[in-house]
Amino acid sequence: MAEEKLKVEKKEKVHIFEAWCKRCGICAAFCPTNALGIDQEGLPYLAYPEKCTLCKLCELRCPDFAITVREREKKEKG
Numbered sequence: 001m002a003e004e005k006l007k008v009e010k011k012e013k014v015h016i017f018e019a020w021c022k023r024c025g026i027c028a029a030f031c032p033t034n035a036l037g038i039d040q041e042g043l044p045y046l047a048y049p050e051k052c053t054l055c056k057l058c059e060l061r062c063p064d065f066a067i068t069v070r071e072r073e074k075k076e077k078g
């Protein structure tokens with residue numbers, strides 16, 4: 001478990017502000033790819049970074065603005 005969390009922090013695709021998070025689980029419930037998990041303390045974390053599409057639904061759904069998703073890599077436009 002702790003190892004997974006460390007991996008997530010390194011990747012930082014999704015960042016959870018623990019102080020603001022009320023552990024309601026909405027973000028994980030709405031994640032369309034089930035990329036988010038809930039740890040033993042009820043805190044969400046990116047359990048499967050490879051599944052995260054950076055869709056930002058978790059960020060939009062969080063009532064406490066406790067989760068932010070990194071911007072997509074800038075795409076080159078033609």
Ligand code: SF4
Nearest residue numbers: 031052053055056058
């Ligand atoms: S950005 Fe989308 S895919 Fe990634 S964790 Fe949030 S809801 Fe899930």
Ligand code: SF4
Nearest residue numbers: 021022024025027062
């Ligand atoms: S929706 Fe927001 S407050 Fe609820 S568990 Fe997710 S990050 Fe925490």
